[in-house]
Amino acid sequence: MGAIATVIIGVVVLIIVLILLLQVVGRLLRKVGPNQALIVYGAGGTKVITGGSHFVIPLYQRAQDFSLELMSFDVAPSQNLYTTQGIAVNVEAVTQIKVRSDEQSIKTAAEQFLSKPQSDREALIRLVMEGHLRGIVGQLTVEDLVKDPESVNGKMLKTVTPDMEKMGLEVISFTIKDVRDRNDYIVNMGRPEAVENTKRADISAAIAARDTQIQQANAAREAAVAKSAADQERVRAETESLAQQAEAQRNLSLKKAAFDAEIKRQQATADKAYDIQSNVSQQQVIAEAIKVTEVEKNAQIKVQQAEIQRRELELQATVQKAAEAERRRVETVAEAERQRLILEAQGQADAAKARGLGDAEANRARGLAEAEVVRARGLAEAEVIRAKGEAEADAMKVKAAAFHEYNQAAVLDKLLTGMPEMVRAIAEPLSKVDKVTIVSTGNGSGPNNGGIGANRLTGDIVNMVAQVPALFELLSGTRIGDLMNNVPSLASQDGQNGQNGQNGADNANGNGHKAVAAINGKLNTIESTPPEN
Incomplete structure (x- = not known):
């Protein structure tokens, strides 16, 4: 335990030491910042340390801080300049x-201001600054x-700088803030x-x-x-407008007159x-x-x-079919x-070829065979043509006999039967008209005028229909009355032929009136517009 205590005590003493x-x-x-300088003097002479550190030996050296910071102060002499x-x-x-900042200047400044x-x-x-300022003011x-x-x-800096350098200093700036006098010289100087x-x-x-008045006058002018x-x-x-109005009125009058003339x-x-x-x-009616x-x-x-075709069919059934069968047999x-x-x-040819004569003999035999075939086909076609000609001749005979049987009564019947169809054909173009516009002067009182408007149109159509019998007589060269006189069943009725012809014409006229009525039913609009006077 004693040894441990001794060790502990020794460690503690060592730490304390x-x-x-x-x-x-x-x-x-000693340590200094960049705004200070450490002036070390003693053994080894004077040293300047800026922005660093230095070990000062006790008893042999001493060190003192010296500020390098900027000094700013007023220069205001209390006495008048x-x-x-x-x-x-x-x-x-x-x-x-x-x-x-140089070491020599720092040493010089330290010599002047360290203590x-x-x-x-x-x-x-x-x-120092006030003295130089007094001298400069006395020159101005x-x-x-x-x-x-x-x-x-500028003069102040130029004058002060040598003295400041002798003290290890430099003038950064010098600025005059104010200049005053007690006699108001400066104030009166500006009056x-x-x-x-x-x-x-x-x-x-x-x-x-003046310029304003001139401009106002110019503006007024x-x-x-x-x-x-x-x-x-x-x-x-306004004059041009009146002239244009007059011209427009004149043009209107001219156009109105032109329109009236055009209407007429x-x-x-x-x-x-x-x-x-x-x-x-x-x-068109004709x-x-x-x-x-x-x-x-x-x-x-x-x-x-049709009758001829019927006869032809009979012939085909008898003669032509036989001829066709004969033709097919011959063929x-x-x-x-x-x-x-x-x-x-x-x-x-094969035999001749085998014997060395095949080509010539085969060609001759083939030519003979083809000639025989052509002759046989010609005979068959001639037979068919002959049979067809005989059939057509028989058909023509039948047609001639049919025409010979047509007497005047049949012709008259055909005429009277076809007359309504003729009238219908006359009225057919007018029945397809959608709208009829009639411009009439209204002077329809005469015997030949036939009225006005739709009445005149209807009268014209009736007149055209009434001309159908006369048209037939003109085209055919035969009178309807003569045809009726030649009909045996009507021959005994003397004095009535003309009346019958007239009745046929009346029937035609009646059919014509019916056709006109049909046309009037199909017309959508009939406008009768009298012209303006």
Whole structure:
């Protein structure tokens, strides 16, 4: 236990010794910042340490901190400063001074201020600055101090710098803050300029007022000119407007007169067009009648052709079928003969070929066989043509006999039966009209006018239908009354033939009236528009 206690005590003593040693070393190791300098003097001479540390040997060396920070203070001499004009002025300035950064300057400054406090340093430097400022002010005028302070600053820096360098210092800046005097010299110095400025201001105001009045007058004149021009433009525009109105009225009157003339011309054209259209309609009626006659003839031809076809069918059933059978028999025989000859020719050709004469003999035999076939086919076709010709001749005979049996009664029956169809064909074009517009003068009281509007149109259609019998007689060259006189059943009725013909015409007219009624039923709109006077 005693040994352990001895060890512990020894360790504690060692720790205490180390702590004391560290404290001693800490005291001997001096450190300074960048804004300070450590002045070490003693054994080894004077040393300057800036922004670092240095171990000071006890008893042999001593160390002291020296501030390198910027010093800023006012330079305001309490006594008046006199200018070259003899005027007493008070000048207030501010300056910034610091110790130079080189080691020699720091040593020089330390020689001057190391043992002095900061206030004593500033007081000493201020005295030097005030002395130089007094000398510079004595070389200048008040105007120079007031109007050109930069020159004062430059001269001050130039004058003070050598003295400051001797103390290890440098002047960073020197600036005059204020210049005053007790006699109001500086204030009065600005009065002439103030008066001049006032005068210039008054002159400028007067000139501005004059320019304003001139501009107002010019503006008023321009406004009057513009108003006059506007009035002239308005009068001119009103005049042009009245002229345009008069011209428009004249054009309206001319156009109205032209329209009235055009209306009258169109009315006259419409009247002429109606007459022309009536003539065209009559021509169309005649053309349709001719077409009806052609249709009737075509119908008769179709009946006769049907009879001929029936006869042809009978002939085909008897003669042509026999001829066709004979033709097929002949063709079959000819084909068999051709095949036989071909086989014989081929056989002979093969035999001849075997004997060395195949080519020539085979060609001759084949030519003979083909010639025989052609002859047989020609005979068969000739037989068929002959049979067909005989059948057509018989059909023509039957047709001639049928035409011979047609007497005048049959012709009259065909005529009377087809007359309604003829009237229908006449009315058919008009039945397809959707709308009819009639322009009439209203003068329809005469015996030949047939009324106005739809009445005149209906009368014209009836007149066209009534002309159908006369049209038939004109085209055929045969009177309907003569046909009826030649009919045996009507021959005993003397004196009635003309009446019967008239009845046929009346029937045609009746059919015509029915057709007109049908047309009137199909017309959507019939407008009768009398022309304006």
